[in-house]
Amino acid sequence: MKENHKTGSVYLHDIPLARAWDMLIQALETADLWKPLAAEEVQLENALGRVTAEPIWASLSSPHYHAAAMDGYAVQAAGTSGASDRAPVTLRIGPDAVYIDTGDPMPEWADAVVPIENVETIEETVDGPAQEAIRIRAALAPWTHVRSMGEDMVATELVLPAGHKLRPIDLGAIAGSGHDTIHVWRRPLVAIIPTGTELVPPGTPVRAGEIIEYNSLVLAAQVETWGGAATRFPIIPDDFERIQATIVEAAARHDLILVNAGSSAGSEDFSAKVVQKLGKLLVHGVAVRPGHPVILGMISRSFGTDADMTGIEVPKQEDAHPGLDRALSAHVPVIGVPGYPVSAALTGEIFVEPMLARWLGCPPLEPLTVEATFTRKVHSSLGDDEYLRVTVGRVGERLIAAPLSRGAGVITSMVRADGIVLIPAGVQGIQAGETVSVRLYRSLAEIEHTILALGSHDMTIDLMAQYLSAKGARLSSANLGSLGGLIALSRREAHLAGSHLLDPDSGEYNLAYIEKYLPDIPVVVVGYVTREQGLIIPPGNPMKLTGLADLAMGEITFINRQRGAGTRLLLDYHLKKMGLEPEAITGYGREEYTHLNVAAAVASESANCGLGIRAAADALGLDFIPLFNERFDLVIPLEHYQSPKLKPLLEMLDDAEFRRAVDSLAGYDIRPMGSIIAEMG
């Protein structure tokens, strides 16, 4: 298929998102598919989360008879008239008063209930034998403590409208109104077909070039979350015939087909061609980032009648959804989902969710949207809608949104995202300090609990996040380097910053930088750890390195940290002291953002030396040449230091278990932890 990108036959042609949706809706309308799919009758006990297909009208009043509202005696209100403390009224049990439990039907002659606690039972002898009686000391109005028929619902009344997603309480109201089954829109059946010769299922040992196939896991879980029923097909290799046969097979039993990957213009991308052959290719490429190589198409289900063209074993649906065939339309939309995980998940949100919502007769999800202050300038492509993942927290009065990795391959950016900022096509980017709308992935309550730590990366910050989460607090950290952290504090965009900035003049850590960058903000510098910095090298030290002086050896490929990182400053400080020119070091210009990424570069042999902490070398089984001990402090503005939000974090510094956990990591010394190093400003 390499000729594709030469001939341009099925090449990407990005169109705006709104236009893509218009074309999709038009095609769905033509196929009579832009509406709820079909109703089915379900038992109430299976109806949680389903969407009503018709209004529920009460077929029974509730209560359906006049009922005692309290435990007590049913009486005629008229007979209690005049009763008072001074002039109690006596009513004979039997003819005048009958014991009644809450919920019991009122005797026909009675129209009020005297609560049991307002009654004295006595023996009375009026004429004839002794008679049990009650004495009451207050008159009752008619219908006191009686739930009259229909108090809750009157038969024929509207209980719930159509298009309502059923919550627990709704099931009770429906049952109480006289129904035990209801009509709900049937679940859309979604086939998810992962394609790619390079794919292997999770849990398989992988070799270079093999990719763990997990998009189908994410897409299936999304579909379930949105009210559909997903079928995950086995991985289909890149083979036009087999992909076509599988799509045909899936079309026979599903309302929607998601073909994962195979939607870009690479040499093994068959989805567009298959859709073109089986039906109509509507869209190939949408101007959204991440996610643009999306395919939208509509195929004819009649192809689905030639069953078993494939020989591929696919999950059977008959048992799970009996008798649904009659409810299937003659056409099936197909979405070619891009292969990068962020693109795939966003394609789910952008295309699959609104389609399922339509089929389920309810409005599409509307995430809570908040206004937040954006922390960093970002550029965005003019031609695309960009979906920027951000982490969000409240710092002082303001909500702060900090951008996360923009890579379509970085699934952790979605995992860590608190929300999405949409940069529309035609907008060149966002300025630092600009107010943006964030569509939240988390509840506002979670956001309000979030402690934002921007600054230097340390593995024990992750560990602290782990311990804090067990206490119900959330620590969200983004790695900006030590200097970046101080600058974030100066802009009031974080609650604290990890910092290990060596001042060349004093040999002291952090304080000189804080004076310079945070002149106006009172801060508390809290001790955290000292840690070993040194050279991270392959096991056995094949290059026989001994220290920084060896970096300029011709054979060495170094991997550096980004500008502003404490480790970078440390390196530059010592290089300068030693009179070594950065240009003399191969790889000085290649930057990674964390110690672990530096170690990973060494482990993968794309570099054979980096400067970083011992724990990172240890984690990946690398060797380590210790060079320096440095102090890593927590810089905390006084207002946050004193705030309840940071209390769990400060308490954690005294937590024996956490301290033990950090102490057990190689290269860490926890002696400074929790001490007050300085109060400044």
Place this chain on the structure above:
Amino acid sequence: MKENHKTGSVYLHDIPLARAWDMLIQALETADLWKPLAAEEVQLENALGRVTAEPIWASLSSPHYHAAAMDGYAVQAAGTSGASDRAPVTLRIGPDAVYIDTGDPMPEWADAVVPIENVETIEETVDGPAQEAIRIRAALAPWTHVRSMGEDMVATELVLPAGHKLRPIDLGAIAGSGHDTIHVWRRPLVAIIPTGTELVPPGTPVRAGEIIEYNSLVLAAQVETWGGAATRFPIIPDDFERIQATIVEAAARHDLILVNAGSSAGSEDFSAKVVQKLGKLLVHGVAVRPGHPVILGMISRSFGTDADMTGIEVPKQEDAHPGLDRALSAHVPVIGVPGYPVSAALTGEIFVEPMLARWLGCPPLEPLTVEATFTRKVHSSLGDDEYLRVTVGRVGERLIAAPLSRGAGVITSMVRADGIVLIPAGVQGIQAGETVSVRLYRSLAEIEHTILALGSHDMTIDLMAQYLSAKGARLSSANLGSLGGLIALSRREAHLAGSHLLDPDSGEYNLAYIEKYLPDIPVVVVGYVTREQGLIIPPGNPMKLTGLADLAMGEITFINRQRGAGTRLLLDYHLKKMGLEPEAITGYGREEYTHLNVAAAVASESANCGLGIRAAADALGLDFIPLFNERFDLVIPLEHYQSPKLKPLLEMLDDAEFRRAVDSLAGYDIRPMGSIIAEMG
């Protein structure tokens, strides 16, 4: 058991909610049950919504090799140095450049990818035979368009903390980090035992005194929503031995037992006695409203070994949860859940949800809380925390919270509730206009879409709600009567009010009242319907009524509407005109709030005549004596009339289908619908 309330042996003794929780937590701690239950290993594909029992550390880097980030040619960056438009560089395919798809591993010698769209393929003849080659016109930095190993995650890195509820995207990240199974906290197993001789299952035809048992449906759905697995037991009649045997049976296989009803002090209330016999009764009665007859207890599971004491068939759990017995504690908490549906559902929220959250290792639910202006003065018992159901909408700038029915038996008040206002013990109530905190049951987006119609009740308002919901708008109506609606508008607490107020002087509807009650607010009076008002009477007119004059006949029991209702004003107007004294009418003092409730009173023979609309009589199969035709208008402040929020409602007045639906109801004339009757103010 009637002696209970005489001897006081197991009588209600309400204690504050916080104290009840303290006692419960203490008992759970003693039983080693105030912590997550136990971990179990699940396949990732079954892990959606489960809670991680331990942190997930990456066991594999992602990518786990250096991978092409684009489709193109893998090259050495050094070999592209100096390339430009003027001086393109040619690289031989094979030795210098190799075609590569996105995701493919980079050749060992390569460190950059030239995107396919930046390449010209040519034939080149340097020495020897013709050689395919590519020409490029820009130099590349090393590692351009390469996803280096660990770009997303580095092995050993924290992917997700413990105590995290898994979302679709998380499953992908976990799979990508090298896992296919994970440890999650096992689901708490909750037994739900409905007790009561009067109970019948949904779908059973009911006689007076029989109650449809649906609390177990609601509680089970709550448990599922909160991450537990519920077992609904069959209805157990009020029999001490059978209830005890069933609790013993349930204790053998569950972590928590909910016994529904049987928790108040009525004659058939055995729960407390059973708990006392099987273990320890901790709390009997909590000072919350609705819901106070709650029982909290702890029983010993050892009772569970004598199986089959009961002869009652109970759902078996073995297959659903194999091998769980070892994970069950020696003790089982029991909650006696009150029988009224609102009390039952709130007991779920107040006690069951936080316990399940603890067992699942995650913080309890924290509903979104907003500040709103309260519309009406309410009194609350000083001794109790009251959970007041409210409907919420945004009117102008303010969020408005209007109280719904406070009856514990009124499940529709929970169905219609947008949120809960907690009136704490020690507070006597809420003033109209006071700012209150509302814990929302719905998303803010839904609240923002809500049109608040307060005022007169008409059945076609429900119908309109039904039609609007299909358009994604929400109409929330509360019945305050016509006058109440105008007063709500004057306080800016509603978007519109239905009104049918006859002015005795002019014979005109509404306008004089609007002038009087809304002097300062510009409003548009929009025509809606005219409808027949008349006497709602039993079928066949057994009392031979002919008109209002007959109401003073001794034999008639009337059912009235509340003060401020248009129908009440209509009645009073005509009674006065006829010189009839209200005192002469039996039942004049008994008020209902809707036409349907008036009809229900007649249908249930608690009254034999009421004034109301024909549609209400028709709905319940009653007879009707038409007396008047009245106009029912929609009174809409100009600012709302012009707002986008009301657009769907105003459009509905022109909607052919809706008009037809109203027209087809008996007694309605839609000719006024949508006309502008007046613009005032």
